[in-house]
Amino acid sequence: MSTITTEELSATTLLRFATAGSVDDGKSTLVGRLLHDSKSVLTDQLEAVERASASRGQEAPDLALLTDGLRAEREQGITIDVAYRYFATPRRRFILADTPGHVQYTRNMVTGASTAELTVILVDARNGVVEQTRRHAAIAALLRVPHAVLAVNKMDLVGYDETVFAAIAEEFTAYATELGVPEVTAIPISALVGDNVVDPSANMDWYGGPTVLEHLETVPVAHDLSHCHARLPVQYVIRPQSADHPDYRGYAGQIAAGSFHVGEEVTVLPSGRTSKITGIDLLGEPVEVAWTTQSVTLLLEDDIDISRGDLIVPTKDAPATTQDIEATVCHVADAPLTVGHRVLLKHGTRTVKAIVKDIPSRLTLADLSLHPHPGQLVANDIGRVKIRTAEPLPVDSYADSRRTGSFILIDPNDGTTLTAGMVGESFAAPEPVKDASDDDGWDF
Structure with a gap:
């Protein structure tokens, strides 16, 4: 050999x-x-x-x-x-x-x-x-x-x-x-x-x-994702109980895309609070610049309430937050996904409650035609869905970022992964449809 x-x-x-x-x-x-x-x-x-x-x-x-x-x-x-x-x-x-x-x-x-x-x-x-x-x-x-x-x-x-x-x-x-x-x-x-x-x-x-x-x-x-929109999903807030660093507060995670540098102004989403990066720790050592896919800890100038699930982005390149997500999905569970289905949506390190408001279409693989309003998606189906989340999420288009433009839907009862979704992706634009009504108290 x-x-x-x-x-x-x-x-x-x-x-x-x-x-x-x-x-x-x-x-x-x-x-x-x-x-x-x-x-x-x-x-x-x-x-x-x-x-x-x-x-x-x-x-x-x-x-x-x-x-x-x-x-x-x-x-x-x-x-x-x-x-x-x-x-x-x-x-x-x-x-x-x-x-x-x-x-x-x-x-x-x-x-x-x-x-x-x-x-x-x-x-x-x-x-x-x-x-x-x-x-x-x-x-x-x-x-x-x-x-x-x-x-x-x-x-x-x-x-x-x-x-x-x-x-x-x-x-x-x-x-x-x-x-x-x-x-x-x-x-x-x-x-x-x-x-x-x-x-x-x-x-x-x-x-x-x-x-x-x-x-x-x-x-x-x-x-090379280092030139994409910079994104850091916060996984953990580090506050060591140390006499050497009594005021240390760092926000740790793996950079999903782009790069961050000391002195850069950033925004924390979904709160929208802004601050400036005063330090970046990589493997316990300070660095001036960090990029995808490095796991780092960011230090900020201001004392901001940040927790797991928040997203740190450059202020000049911050995505909009939304509670209404339209995406193309591949359904992976044995149980069908239906209109009105109550689910958990996991995006990055954040998980929120959500409702499937509509399933506008399902893709027919033989001729790439769209079957309108199928009512449900079964295992291995590819289709379009409209989802309403309980909290606003900072999502990118999947075309711009495969990391922060994707999500999964989870069954809240047993934690089963139901569906993998790509925000904004579509083979063809389906006809506009009215959102299905929901009267069970989960109407976000």
């Missing part, structure tokens, strides 16, 4: 990417092949896979076992949970999320792709683009994943036919363009054999593009 020096590792960039596709399209095999052929698998891991494969009567190692670690996954031969893997080449470091393909686990794909800069969507060359392919493409578009790779897998089972690949690539690219996906790179592969995964294929001389790994190593990474 090749080694990478500390100097080489520190000089490389980081790419977060997710894999998605229908059941049996070969996602886990692709990831296993990627790890194996890039020499990112430890000897003992490979030996364990060989033993497990032999016990199942397989002559060759089943590389899918490198990611399908749960017992239930191995027994069923499908991926259920999101499997995260970390590996590196001399050119780049990677964090990959191998997400489930079965429709009932689409919710896990939302988790895996929420922080990704690239998604690899697999298609079985024998089946072409199917509904689950469209669903995964729609979620990637909603989550504003900037790069998409269409990996047309199992080309060996269609005789490495160029026309089969071209037809699938054309259909998927047209669909992704309608969704607003900015970039699609189509690559014909065979994960089982290894064609065009790490090494170029000798069986497809008609293809002159990059392999999967080559594309992953060279795709531009644009996840």
